[in-house]
Amino acid sequence: MAKSAPANVGPGGKTGVRIVVCGDKGTGKSSLIVTAAADTFPANVPPVLPPTRLPEDFYPDRVPITIIDTSSRSVLLCLYAHTLTDTHYLSGAVNEGNENERRRREKVRMEENVSFACDWLVDRMNGIAKEEDDTSFLLRSLSSFVTNEIGKMVPYHMECLSMEDRGKVGEELRQADAVVLTYACDRPETLDELSTFWLPELRRLEVKVPVIVVGCKLDLRDENHQVSLEQVMMPIMQQFREIETCIECSALKQIQGFFRVKLFVCNAEHMLDFTHAIHEINDNVLPFEIFHLLIPEVFYYAQKAVLHPTGPLFDQESQALKPRCVRALKRIFILCDLDKDGALSDAELNDFQGPNSGCNQVKCFNSPLQPSEIVGVKRVVQEKLREGVNERGLTLAGFLFLHALFIEKGRLETTWTVLRKFGYNNDIKLADELIPYASFKRAPDQSVELTNEAIEFLRGIFELFDVDTDNTLRPIEVEDLFSTAPESPWDEAPYKDAPEKTALGGLSLDGFLSQWALMTLLDPARSVENLIYIGYPGDPSSAIRVTRRRRLDRKKQQSERNVFQCFVFGPKHAGKSALLNSFIGRPFSDDYSSTTEERYAVNVVDQPGGMRKSLVLREIPEDGVGKLLSNKDSLAACDIAVFVHDSSDATSWKRATELLVEVATHGEDTGFEVPCLIVAAKDDLDSFPMAIQDSTRVSQDMGIEAPIPISSRLGDFNNIFRRIVSAAEHPHLSIPETEAGKSRKQYHRLINRSLMVVSVGAAVAIVGLAAYRVYAARKNTSS
Secondary structure, eight states: OOOOOOTTOOGGGOSOEEEEEEESTTSSHHHHHHHHHHSSOOSSOOSSOOOEEEOGGGSTTOOOEEEEEOOOOEEEEEEEEEOTTOHHHHHHHHHTTOHHHHHHHHHHHHHHHHHHHHHHHHHHSTTTGGGSSSSOEEESOOOOOOOOSTTOEEEEEEEEEEHHHHHHHHHHHHTOSEEEEEEETTOHHHHHHIIIIIHHHHHHTTOOSOEEEEEEOGGGSOGGGOOOHHHHHHHHHHHOTTEEEEEEOBTTTTBOOOEEESSOOOOTTSOOOHHHHHHHHHTTOOTTOOBOOOTTHHHHHHHHHHHSOSTTTEETTTTEEOHHHHHHHHHHHHHHOTTOSSEEOHHHHHHHHSTTOOSTTOOOOSSOOOHHHHHHHHHHHHHHOGGGEETTEEEHHHHHHHHHHHHHTTOHHHHHHHHHHTTBOTTSSBOGGGSOGGGGOOOTTOOEEEOHHHHHHHHHHHHHHOTTOSSSBOHHHHHHHTTTSSSOTTSSTTTTTSSOOOTTSOBOHHHHHHHHHHHHHHOHHHHHHHHHHTTOOSOGGGGEEEOOOHHHHHHHTOOOOSEEEEEEEOOTTSSHHHHHHHHTTOOOOSOOOOOOSOEEEEEEEEOGGGOEEEEEEEEOOGGGHHHHHTSTTTTTTOSEEEEEEETTOHHHHHHHHHHHHHHHHHHHHHTOOOOEEEEEEOTTSOOOTTHHHHHHHHHHHHTOOOOEEOBTTTTBOTTHHHHHHHHHHOTTSSOOOOHHHHHHHHHHHHHHHHHHHHHHHHHHHHHHHHHHHHHHHHHHHHO
16 A cells, blocks of 8 residues: 655655765866746846755656755965975985984974964965854875975965864765765866765765765866776766766856766656656667756756665665665555466556556556557567566566666655655665554553454465465575565574474574564554565554453453563573473473573463463673663563572572562562562472472462473473463463551541541541531521
């Protein structure tokens, strides 16, 4: 399902594009801007133009452009340097072998030369230096002074950019959506400055936007020294991948200048539609062709690089579509393949193009394809890729090839139009407005679960992708399932190792549904987003439900949840990880590895009466308890807490009880009390002395069940997971009480009783007063 953007919002959600123009002084920045805006070359151009706005109807995308001119006031610094080989001046230090003295004298001589140069600048630079706030300049490069004959003065030229201007330019560049870098075609040194100063400066400022390189003053280039723009620019473009397009032009003569680009670009006057792109494909226009350019189109290409960026779609290194783009186009192909025969027929291809698209009613373009155009498309694809077309129509391979061809020819707006009509943003992910975030709003002690409708859909998906019908999804089948999502959501923690898997890494139906239950619990937006990617047909908001507040469950003494989250606490070496491993069917191992990060395990637990619940175990490292409890709402998401200790170690028991008290106290303080169970792990070992007495005392004092003995080594778990779920289903039971909590409750009871006595006494007094008044009134009446 796709939504159209509001009328005042352009492609990619942009409401305007800010383009900053930079370059050396005298390279034609201001003339280029004026000529583009006014379509005429200005007779007089100020040094720096104010911001120039091109209205939204200036270019086909109907997005206004603001062009920022920048100052690059430079001065010609002429250092008349005395030679550094003045033997009369330096011979004493050299003869004495005193290197430090020689360097000192050399430094003095340099300072004298710089001082001389500054004095000369102030007097002779036609007031340029007076325009600066001071006479401090940042030298772009600094080399040793040129030497010559003894006593002579040698002019050394160096162009400088003022510190003030550099700061202003930096501020503008950081706010830019795109950057236009200019050089003068008749001054090769300004082209060199792009790779030695301007492009490195953009990287230093961390300006990560498209760059358009424009060679101005093409009419002034020496005809006897013509150069190939491609030959000159390709090394620079390979080094600086941020360059989108390279152009040469003349603002003075309005030359329809020759230019080459990284990818084919077409005239901006053409409407950006699929039909026109098809014509270009049928005309077999090749990339790196030379085209004519009107001056206003310079900024069209800068705008286009922002609104229809190359980076998310195409890998310049491999000259191929990027994986995320391929996945998105595959999903669109599947949605448009209405008869599910693996190919787009002529009718389906026309529905995809035309005004009444059958692809879930998504309208991509405004005009249907003519039969001859469809034939032309398939002919071009089949000539280049035989498997791109079969007897049923355009295959997925052909559909992808077609878009790769569009992009290679610079028709990025065609592919972007398709992607955006199907709800994708510039990151090739579903736009936020397609995700029903309002459906996820909940109190801290509420959770989110999949609905029965969504679960039935996932059962069908499991069967569909279980190609070998072995009731298990192999890793390759899971990858195929998520091949229409930007990436598989289960490739990283906390999902990667959370469910039960087969020896070959496959997922059973229970494991598959458990993964979805975990993702919905932890990140409902991501869960719904991936449901859409894999083809969920209904309203996305119908796929999830928000559970009742746990506080209300306690009052009703019954939980209605289908997914329970259990926090697993305990000291190191207690057996927490072994408990989680056994829950997801992993064999016991004597090798100990300390858990430093939180970890999840999820599975389905069969309950008496045929009920099945999903249980999520969340292991909390001992060192992470303090951080967890520093958050007031940290226990709100916890349906039940389990405290694991090594039953053979008295120290482990002591630490486990301390953690129990900490968690219970936090729950009492915040109002998020949780049921708690104590697990005595490693029951195959001898218990520590006084274990039974200590555990009995703590259980009785805190009002919870006695420790449950288990042995992961022996596989004896004493129905622990069923007991965990049962305790979570009755949230009013097994809640520990600390001494402070008991005192607080007793105090509240005393206050309530006192208030009740006062209330009753007041009521009696009021009734007595009323009765007395009635009695007095009657007595007065009778007398």
